[in-house]
Amino acid sequence: MTHILVIDDDPDILAIIKIGLTKDGHQVVTCAQPQELQLDQIDFFDLILLDIMMPQLNGYDLIQELRQRTEIPIIFLTAKTRENDILYGLSLGADDYLTKPFRIAELRARIKAHLRRETREHYTSLNLEPYRFNLLQKQLYYQDQLVPLTKGEYAICEFLA
Template identity: 55%
Template sequence: MAKILVVDDEPAILSLIRSALAADQHLVTVMSDPAQVRRIDLGAYDLIMLDVMMPGVDGFTLCREIRSAVDCPILFVTAKTLESDLMYGLGLGADDYIVKPFGIGALRARIQAHLRREGRERRKVLYLEQVRFNLSGKELFVQENKVPLTKSEYEICEFLARSRGQVFSKEHIYEAIFGYNGESDSSTITEHIKNIRAKLGKCGVDAIETIWGIGYKWKL
């Protein structure tokens, strides 16, 4: 059971999502006014879902405002299908997105995948040259400097690092990280890796190599 916050200006969507997730015994809080989110304790939630197109405060703006205050997964629910829009959202710190219209089964599977990922137990430390993974805390350090990765960015790094030198396709990485057995969205992985490279690059580290036409590998 998890505590989930859903913000959407469409009452029908809120009702649908609440009913679907309540079937999995989750405690779902719904809000139709995005401005209200600024006045609640976001740390109480295990996962947050934001509609992108809302009046007043859109989902992109809200994600940007709250990302530094929470470390739980943030998922966009959106009718936007342009890759540039979706990639922009991921660049703000979101972990994933669900495109409207969506099936109830796919919605529940996607949510469960993110919650399972949050609950995985890690107890070790992984060292790869100047990079250190705190597996129990889901943190990555370059020497003693913590790299500010999102949950999804960290998971991609750990997945690749655990099998360093091995090449994985975007689809394989997506399935391994998100655990969703439906249609993979390789553009999600592309944007996350772009963000990872930018953050690691600020620390002087070039860890992920693109193998053109195949995928990516951890090369340290």
């Protein structure tokens, strides 16, 4: 069973999504007040659906906080339909962007695709003897000795590897 968090200030949208996704066997938690989220518990979820235009804390600001804590898939569900809005949302770390009004069948298909990708094997290290990259901790080892690098130096080394 997958756990999906839906963040939107519209209670009708929350209800429709919860009903539709619960039928697929997902456990859905809804949140109408994003400023009250327990960010330290966000990794409990397998996927997040996030609105952009909400009072007090908008989706753009929230995704930036979320991306500092987790890499789980985040799909924007929003009425913002301009190309610049879509590009900006994706540049902040959204994995997908669906505009309102949306069809629940399309939302369910996108969720299924993202969850399928998440079950693929994720690599935490890259071994190029005698070098080993710890991709999670962003560290480079040479013959099992930690190489002290700045963030920029590490990023270049990882890119080249």
